[in-house]
Amino acid sequence: MWRNTDSGYGWVAILLHWTVAVAVFGLFALGLWMTGLTYYSEWYNLAPHVHQSVGLILAAVIVFRLAWRLGNRHPAFEPTMKDWERIGAVAAHWGMYALIATLLATGYVIPTAGGDPVAVFDWFTVPAIGRFDSASVDLAGAIHYWGAWALMALVAMHTLAALKHHFIDRDRTLRKMLGPRS
Amino acid sequence: MRLKTLAASVTLALAFAAMPATAAEEAYTIDKGHTFITFEISHIGYAWIPGTFNEFEGSFRYDPENRANSSAQFTLQTESIDTEHAKRDKHLRSADFFNVSEYPTATFKSTAYEPTGENSAEMTGNLTIKGITKEVTFEVRELGAGEDPWGNFRRSFEATTEISLDDFKIDQYGLGEASSTAEIRVAVEGTRQ
Numbered sequence: 001m002w003r004n005t006d007s008g009y010g011w012v013a014i015l016l017h018w019t020v021a022v023a024v025f026g027l028f029a030l031g032l033w034m035t036g037l038t039y040y041s042e043w044y045n046l047a048p049h050v051h052q053s054v055g056l057i058l059a060a061v062i063v064f065r066l067a068w069r070l071g072n073r074h075p076a077f078e079p080t081m082k083d084w085e086r087i088g089a090v091a092a093h094w095g096m097y098a099l100i101a102t103l104l105a106t107g108y109v110i111p112t113a114g115g116d117p118v119a120v121f122d123w124f125t126v127p128a129i130g131r132f133d134s135a136s137v138d139l140a141g142a143i144h145y146w147g148a149w150a151l152m153a154l155v156a157m158h159t160l161a162a163l164k165h166h167f168i169d170r171d172r173t174l175r176k177m178l179g180p181r182s
Numbered sequence: 183m184r185l186k187t188l189a190a191s192v193t194l195a196l197a198f199a200a201m202p203a204t205a206a207e208e209a210y211t212i213d214k215g216h217t218f219i220t221f222e223i224s225h226i227g228y229a230w231i232p233g234t235f236n237e238f239e240g241s242f243r244y245d246p247e248n249r250a251n252s253s254a255q256f257t258l259q260t261e262s263i264d265t266e267h268a269k270r271d272k273h274l275r276s277a278d279f280f281n282v283s284e285y286p287t288a289t290f291k292s293t294a295y296e297p298t299g300e301n302s303a304e305m306t307g308n309l310t311i312k313g314i315t316k317e318v319t320f321e322v323r324e325l326g327a328g329e330d331p332w333g334n335f336r337r338s339f340e341a342t343t344e345i346s347l348d349d350f351k352i353d354q355y356g357l358g359e360a361s362s363t364a365e366i367r368v369a370v371e372g373t374r375q
Contacts, residue, residue: 039356048269114268134261137272138283 001180004072008180013072016065017177021155023058024100027051028152052111053121059104066097078171092154092161099151106144113137206247210337210372212240212256218369219258227360235288237262242372244337246327249303252295254341254370258288278355285312293317301325305341311350318343320368335374342367 003010009017034047077086111118112128113136119125132140165173219235240256260282263274275282292307303322308315320341327337344365347353353361 039358110272111269114266114271116268134271134275137268138275141272 004075005180006073006076008075008176010072010180012068014177014179016061016068020058020061020065020100023054023061024151024155027054027058028148030054031148049119049121052107052118055104055107056118056120056126058100059108062097062100062104075176078165078169078173080169080171089161092158096151096154096158099147099154102147103144103151106140106147109140110137110144113140207243207245207251208337209375210242210244211375212238212242213336213371213373214238216369216371219256219366220368221364221366223364224360226358231265233263233265235259235262236264240370242339242370249297250295252303252305253292254295254305254307255291256289256368260286260288273355279352281312288312290318295322309345309350311352314350316345316349318345330373336371337374338369338371340367340369 001010002012004013030047030051034043034051037044037047077089081089108118108126108129109132112126113132115128115131117125117127162174162177165171166175217238217240219238220232221234222230222232225231235258238256238258240254242254243252245251260280261275263271263280263282265271265274274280277284288309288311290307290309292305294306295303296306297303301324303324305320305322306317307320309318320343323340325338325340327335330336342365344363346363347357348362
């Protein structure tokens with residue numbers, strides 16, 4: 001029930017999937033909105049603070065998720081799936097993992113580049129890993145921005161693919177991510 | 183000696199003596215370890231935020247016998263702006279402020295040096311930021327000169343001026359009225375070449 005089986009996902013994997021999905025959507029929306037704020041908006045400091053805090057928590061969740069993924073069985077593809085669909089799925093899923101990791105890394109570098117720690121709400125701070133020069137920080141910012149759009153493009157494709165499997169192919173793909181017994 | 187020859191010799195000697203003392207004009211290279219290009223700007227009317235431009239080069243010429251014959255110039259790398267805050271510096275480098283990818287340098291070249299006192303002067307020149315050139319006047323304090331323990335002859339100045347950010351279109355973001363001007367202070371030490 002908690003762990004995956006050969007034919008379905010366990011609750012841990014399902015919870016991790018939807019939690020990360022909500023976080024990714026939320027961080028994207030918040031990130032896009034906050035860079036348009038004026039100096040005099042009351043959210044000018046608060047929005048980036050929340051963005052960074054949630055991002056750092058997501059980093060911890062993703063590490064756990066990857067560990068869980070590697071230490072668990074993975075349910076088989078639906079037998080009706082064609083080769084291109086299987087390859088596409090693997091590519092898209094690992095592509096999303098890679099982009100999330102890149103976003104989390106660049107997002108961490110930007111506020112800590114001067115050696116200052118970054119706060120997670122008012123609970124604790126994460127120290128800087130090292131100092132980065134201004135060119136590196138600006139590059140990290142560009143990668144963070146374009147990486148976010150690239151991730152959302154993959155997410156859109158991922159969502160449409162899931163809906164295709166559910167409504168057109170009428171297979172268990174989406175249902176597997178809604179509960180262990182599908 | 184014949185009178186004509188004597189007169190000619192005396193005239194020639196006087197002519198040499200009266201020649202402008204261009205030999206007194208000294209060329210200096212800025213000592214980057216002891217020169218600082220700094221600025222201060224108000225934070226929404228409260229504290230003063232200091233900052234520096236860490237990468238620059240420059241030189242000056244100083245004529246102790248004819249101080250008006252002095253000049254200075256420097257070029258700084260806008261990417262090196264430093265207000266001790268990674269995210270603020272990143273914002274300052276962006277198109278909202280200094281747009282460093284479009285305008286990698288800022289320069290100053292003096293056009294006049296007017297002594298106003300024994301150790302003070304006004305230095306006018308062209309300041310170029312973000313491709314816009316405006317004439318500015320620095321209040322200069324001449325802080326002295328002399329031999330240092332390491333074999334150099336060193337001369338030092340402090341130059342201050344105030345600029346309006348609008349003149350150079352520096353603030354595209356909207357910092358507000360209190361931050362519409364910034365004071366620039368350059369502390370210079372140079373070694374004579």
